[in-house]
Amino acid sequence: MFFTYLGRELRRRSRQALVIALGLALGIGLTITVSAYSSGVKAAQEQVLKSLYGVGTDITVTQTATRGSGGSQSFGATGQSQTGTGTKTTSVAQDTASVTPGTGTITSATLAKIDKLSGVSDAVGSLSLSDFNVSGALKQSVTQTPSTSSTSGTGGNSRGSGGSGGGSFSAGPPSFNGSFSSTTIEGVDVTNSATGPLSSLSVASGRALTSSDAKSAVAVVNSSYATQKSIKVGATETLGGTKFTVVGIATTTSSEDYFIPLYEAQTISKETGKVTTVYVKAASSTQINSVASEIKSAASGATVSTSAELASSVSGSLSSAGSLIVNLGKWLSIAVLAAAFLIAALLTVSAVSRRTREFGTLKAIGWTSRRVVRQVIGESIITGLVGGAIGIGVGFAGAAAIKKFAPTLTASGSTSSASNTSGGGFAGGGGGFASAASKANDITVHLTAPVGMGILGLAVALAVLGGLLAGGIGGWRASSLRPAAALAKVS
Amino acid sequence: MYEISGLTKIYQGKGKNEKVHALQGVDVVIPDNDMLAIQGPTGHGKSTLLQLLGGLDRPTGGSLKFDGQEMAKMGEMSLTKLRAQNFGYIFQGFNLIPTLTAQENVETALVPLGVSKVERRERAAKALTDVGLGERLGHLQTELSGGQQQRVAIARALVKEPKVILADEPTGNLDEETRDDIFGLLEKLWADLGLTVIMVTHDSALSKRVPRLAQIKNGKLTIKRERAGATGV
Ligand SMILES: Nc1ncnc2c1ncn2[C@@H]1O[C@H](COP(=O)(O)OP(=O)(O)O)[C@@H](O)[C@H]1O
Ligand SMILES: [Mg+2]
Numbered sequence: 001m002f003f004t005y006l007g008r009e010l011r012r013r014s015r016q017a018l019v020i021a022l023g024l025a026l027g028i029g030l031t032i033t034v035s036a037y038s039s040g041v042k043a044a045q046e047q048v049l050k051s052l053y054g055v056g057t058d059i060t061v062t063q064t065a066t067r068g069s070g071g072s073q074s075f076g077a078t079g080q081s082q083t084g085t086g087t088k089t090t091s092v093a094q095d096t097a098s099v100t101p102g103t104g105t106i107t108s109a110t111l112a113k114i115d116k117l118s119g120v121s122d123a124v125g126s127l128s129l130s131d132f133n134v135s136g137a138l139k140q141s142v143t144q145t146p147s148t149s150s151t152s153g154t155g156g157n158s159r160g161s162g163g164s165g166g167g168s169f170s171a172g173p174p175s176f177n178g179s180f181s182s183t184t185i186e187g188v189d190v191t192n193s194a195t196g197p198l199s200s201l202s203v204a205s206g207r208a209l210t211s212s213d214a215k216s217a218v219a220v221v222n223s224s225y226a227t228q229k230s231i232k233v234g235a236t237e238t239l240g241g242t243k244f245t246v247v248g249i250a251t252t253t254s255s256e257d258y259f260i261p262l263y264e265a266q267t268i269s270k271e272t273g274k275v276t277t278v279y280v281k282a283a284s285s286t287q288i289n290s291v292a293s294e295i296k297s298a299a300s301g302a303t304v305s306t307s308a309e310l311a312s313s314v315s316g317s318l319s320s321a322g323s324l325i326v327n328l329g330k331w332l333s334i335a336v337l338a339a340a341f342l343i344a345a346l347l348t349v350s351a352v353s354r355r356t357r358e359f360g361t362l363k364a365i366g367w368t369s370r371r372v373v374r375q376v377i378g379e380s381i382i383t384g385l386v387g388g389a390i391g392i393g394v395g396f397a398g399a400a401a402i403k404k405f406a407p408t409l410t411a412s413g414s415t416s417s418a419s420n421t422s423g424g425g426f427a428g429g430g431g432g433f434a435s436a437a438s439k440a441n442d443i444t445v446h447l448t449a450p451v452g453m454g455i456l457g458l459a460v461a462l463a464v465l466g467g468l469l470a471g472g473i474g475g476w477r478a479s480s481l482r483p484a485a486a487l488a489k490v491s
Numbered sequence: 492m493y494e495i496s497g498l499t500k501i502y503q504g505k506g507k508n509e510k511v512h513a514l515q516g517v518d519v520v521i522p523d524n525d526m527l528a529i530q531g532p533t534g535h536g537k538s539t540l541l542q543l544l545g546g547l548d549r550p551t552g553g554s555l556k557f558d559g560q561e562m563a564k565m566g567e568m569s570l571t572k573l574r575a576q577n578f579g580y581i582f583q584g585f586n587l588i589p590t591l592t593a594q595e596n597v598e599t600a601l602v603p604l605g606v607s608k609v610e611r612r613e614r615a616a617k618a619l620t621d622v623g624l625g626e627r628l629g630h631l632q633t634e635l636s637g638g639q640q641q642r643v644a645i646a647r648a649l650v651k652e653p654k655v656i657l658a659d660e661p662t663g664n665l666d667e668e669t670r671d672d673i674f675g676l677l678e679k680l681w682a683d684l685g686l687t688v689i690m691v692t693h694d695s696a697l698s699k700r701v702p703r704l705a706q707i708k709n710g711k712l713t714i715k716r717e718r719a720g721a722t723g724v
Contacts, residue, residue, distance in 0.1 A: 001595070001602050001611075008590035361586040364547050365647065366575025366603040368568075483547040483574070486586055487538060487659070 006378050013351060017383045020344040024387030024466045025394055027337035028459045032395025034329030035458065036449035037402050041326060044447055047253055057195055058288045061114065061278040061295055062303045063104030089137050092178065097131040097185060097240025097268045105274035110299045114278055117298060119291035121283040124196035125275030127187035127265045128256070131239050136178010183225070185239055186256040187265020187275075190214050196279035197254060206233035206248030213247075213261050220248040225257040240268030340387075341466050348380055348474035359478050360485030373475035380471025381464060388463025392456060399449040406447040492687075493521040493544060497553035499710075500539050513539040515710035516553065523654070525718070526681050526688045528698045531707035537691040538659055540707060544689060545657045546574045558654075575603040579648025581658035585640040587632040587647075593619055594628040597647045604651060618646040622676060638669035645676060649684075656680070658690040662697070670694070 010017050099105060106125065115123040188198045191211040201208065204223050219239070221231050226249045231237065235246045237258070244260060266272050278299075282291045288306050296304045352359070359372050496518045502511040513536045521527055531537050542548040543555055546562060549570075555562045557577070562570065574580075579600075587596050597615035606614070616628055622642040632640055641661060648656055658677065662670035674697055681688045690701070698704050704716040 001598060001608075004595060005588070005591065012590050357584075357586060358588055361582070361588070362599060363571075364545065364574065364580050364586075365600050366571060366651075367599070368571050368603065371603065484542050486547065486580075486582060487542070 002375065002378060005375060006382060009375075010379055010382060016347050016351065017379075017386075020340075020347055020380075020383050020470065021387035021390060023340035023343050024337075024384055024463060025390035027333060027340040027466075028388055028391025028462050029394025029398060030329065030333035030336050031462060032392065032451060032455050032459055033398030033402065033449070034326065034333050035455045036395065036399040036451045037329060037447075038326040039452065039455075040402065040406075040447050040449040043450065057199075057279045057307060058282040058285065059280040059292050059295065059304060059306050061106065061280065061299060062276065062305075063106050063299075063301065064303060065102050065104040091137050093135040095131065095133045095238055095241045097129045097265075099269060099271060099274075099276060100128055100130045100184075103128060103276050105271060105276055106278055106299065106302065108273040108275070110302070111275060111278055113298050114280060114295055117291065117294050119283050119287045119294060120280055122192065122195045122281040124189045124192045124198075124279045125262065126189065126197050126277050126279065127262055127269065127271060127274065128276045129185040129187065129240070129265055129269050131183045131185050131258075132180065133182070133238075134178065134180035136180075183239075183257040184255065185258045185260060185265060186254070187262040187269075188259050190261045195281045197256070197259070200254050201250040201252045201259065204249045204251050206246070208248055208250070209259060209261060215263050216261065217242055217244045217264055218247045218260065219244040220250050220259040221246055222254065222257050222259075223249050223251045242268050337462065337466075341469050344380070344383070344466055344470035345473045348376070348470040349477055352376060352474040352477045355478075356481060356485050357488045359481050360483055360488060363481065363483035364486040369479040372481075373479045376475040376478050377468065377471030380474060381467035384463040384465075384467025384470070385460075387466065388460055391463065392459050395455070395459065396451060399451050402447065402449040406449075408446050492523050492558060493519070494556040494559075495519050495521075495554065498540075498543065498550050498555055499552040500536070500543060500548070501551045502539075512710055514543070514550070517707075517710075517712045519705065519712055519714070521687065521689065523687055524681075524685050525703060526678075526701055527690070527703045527705060528701035529689070529691045529705045529707060529712075530693070530695075530698050530715070536707050536710045540712070541657050541659050541689065541691055544655075545578045545580050546570045547580070571603075575600075576651065577654045579651065579653040579656045581641070581644050581648050581656065581661045583660040583663040585632070585637070585644045585664070587640055587643055589632050592629045592631055593624060593635065593643045593646075596632075596643055597650050600647045600651045614650050615646070618650040619643065621649070622646045636669075637665050638672060641665065641669075641673050642676070645673070645680075649680065652684075653686070655687045655689065658688070660691050660693060662692070662694065670697070674700070 105127075108125070111123060111125045114120060186197050188209065189196060190198070190209045190213050193199060193208070193210075198209065201220060203220070206220070209218065209220055219237060221237075225231070226246075231246055231249070233246055233249060237244050237246060239258060239260065242264070244258070244264070250259070262275070266274060280291070280295065282288045292304050292306050296302070362372055363369070498514055498517040499512070500514040502513055503509075504511050517540060529537050529540065539548075543550050543562075546565075550563050553563070557573070560573075562573070565573070587593075588599060591599070594612065594615045597618050598611045601611045601614060616625070619625060619628055619642075622645050624639060624642050624646065627635065627639065627643075630639075632643075635643065641664075645661075656677070661677070662673050665673060677688060677690070678700070680686060692698055702718040703714070706713050706715050
């Protein structure tokens with residue numbers, strides 16, 4: 001009788017029930033969409049963090065370069081000191097890998113010291129290099145002194161109009177014809193794949209770097225770079241003048257182009273025993289802050305940043321779009337849900353009022369108040385569940401629309417932007433470096449909007465809640481009816 | 492059997508100090524298997540008395556005993572149970588549930604008694620057959636005439652095998668011919684089943700046919716005609 005009666009009544013009031021259900025559906029659909037969007041933004045943020053620092057990194061330690069150190073680039077015709085007058089053409093082929101200008105290095109002694117701290121469960125070093133590759137002909141019309149472009153960089157190169165990706169590098173007198181390119185290299189500790197940059201790689205073809213590669217000239221190439229340059233597994237790439245065999249292609253949101261064993265990176269850049277970043281995993285997440293201050297005193301002068309700090313500094317379209325839309329969406333869905341609940345309650349109460357005689361009659365023939373109330377609440381909950389089902393459909397459609405139409409978001413980690421500001425020596429030819437450096441900080445992620453089981457549970461809970469609320473108010477009205485209401489005038 | 496003495500019912504009217512003394516001291520005994528018709532002008536308390544008898548409302552004062560139980564002091568649960576088990580109420584406006592079929596309407600009376608679905612359906616079909624609607628089990632109220640609707644309502648009152656049938660102007664909304672049919676049906680059921688039938692009616696033609704006749708005026712009840720051969724209990 002319960003379901004027969006309930007079903008007939010809902011069919012009789014199908015228009016009204018549909019209004020209630022659609023109202024709830026809209027509210028629930030919005031809630032799902034907003035939740036999906038917000039977990040998508042969260043996932044994107046995590047992706048950014050992961051690509052910057054790798055999985056499971058709680059703290060990173062870097063060293064800002066003291067001016068003139070670290071980023072010393074000896075670009076120029078090494079060993080080709082020219083003297084004399086007149087036009088002289090020299091062919092140049094240079095491939096130098098060195099620490100990115102503005103970045104300082106940390107010694108292995110400091111790394112070991114950090115690793116020994118009690119709250120540190122793991123500390124891994126990596127060496128970030130910029131590889132600068134130039135080849136072509138240098139035409140010199142004036143007398144040159146050796147090392148035209150030294151670290152000061154105020155020489156003729158400063159007016160260079162060269163960009164990355166080749167073209168003509170005409171620096172006036174002397175003028176240069178040829179090409180240069182710059183790539184980024186990450187020297188990674190192949191003995192530890194759990195912490196640090198290696199943990200952010202997922203191999204697409206070939207293989208990953210393993211501890212047996214520690215002293216081999218092998219490289220894993222970022223898949224987007226590999227696609228761009230048509231690099232395949234098995235290819236030979238020259239980095240810093242050394243030939244490396246490509247053993248794997250890996251997808252990663254990191255913007256480094258090559259990943260090579262740390263020892264090899266230290267060798268080609270002549271930075272023996274040095275790293276640029278130390279990735280630290282704390283023994284417990286509650287200790288992160290105290291471990292960070294321990295590290296600060298152990299490695300004086302180093303920049304110590306925690307993942308929480310990084311997360312809060314991840315800026316750009318990602319975080320602003322994220323928080324604005326999530327906030328707006330949250331309030332919008334709360335407002336729509338509240339309106340839907342109100343409409344459901346009002347319509348249910350008015351339906352109960354119109355059924356005064358009906359419920360009075362049922363009471364007069366012996367139905368308990370409880371049975372009558374159960375009938376009213378049952379109708380409301382079924383209406384709510386129908387609304388919930390439609391709402392889940394609306395929510396999935398909303399999430400799909402986000403996936404389809406959301407723009408690709410760019411995030412930049414402000415903590416690593418330091419390399420952009422120094423390195424004055426490369427003001428001219430450094431066009432390539434500047435872009436490489438900023439590229440390293442901007443991470444592009446595509447926004448997803450995953451609808452998880454938790455969100456679906458929330459949707460069902462909201463549907464039941466809406467039904468219970470409306471049914472509860474309607475039922476309370478029905479329960480207060482006296483059986484004598486059976487004699488009420490026909491409305 | 493009802494034993495009623497000094498029964499009063501005061502309604503709170505719309506205004507604060509406005510009180511309606513619908514019943515002003517009713518004394519009457521209604522024995523089992525009685526058939527009592529109650530007459531009286533409109534607004535003098537007939538429906539009010541019937542509602543008190545059927546446990547649809549509570550008296551303001553006096554004593555109302557059914558089979559020795561004081562209904563005025565009964566808790567809500569016991570009163571609901573009494574309604575479900577012992578009283579079959581028939582309304583002037585039929586009061587069928589509009590979304591349910593004839594058979595389902597009759598079944599609603601068995602729902603509070605905890606009768607199984609199968610037995611409910613069987614008993615409802617039989618009750619409808621008894622009132623001459625065996626062919627109309629699946630019809631909705633809108634597909635039935637007034638007389639047929641009242642037959643469904645009578646079947647709904649009877650299906651629980653109550654001790655008392657309370658009918659408030661059961662023929663009030665029906666034409667003359669149908670009225671005679673319905674009244675004839677009630678008479679037959681009374682005679683066949685040994686029920687107590689208490690019926691409010693305006694109709695003097697009907698009141699002539701009932702064994703015992705009472706009148707309510709200004710909230711007071713007087714017996715107009717005693718049942719032939721009745722002991723007066
Ligand atoms: N629920 C109620 N609230 C207030 N007054 C009522 C209510 N029911 C009936 N009355 C009043 O009580 C008096 C008796 O009504 P009722 O018993 O319905 O008379 P009858 O059935 O004889 O026409 C009337 O004056 C009526 O207005
Ligand atoms: Mg009346």
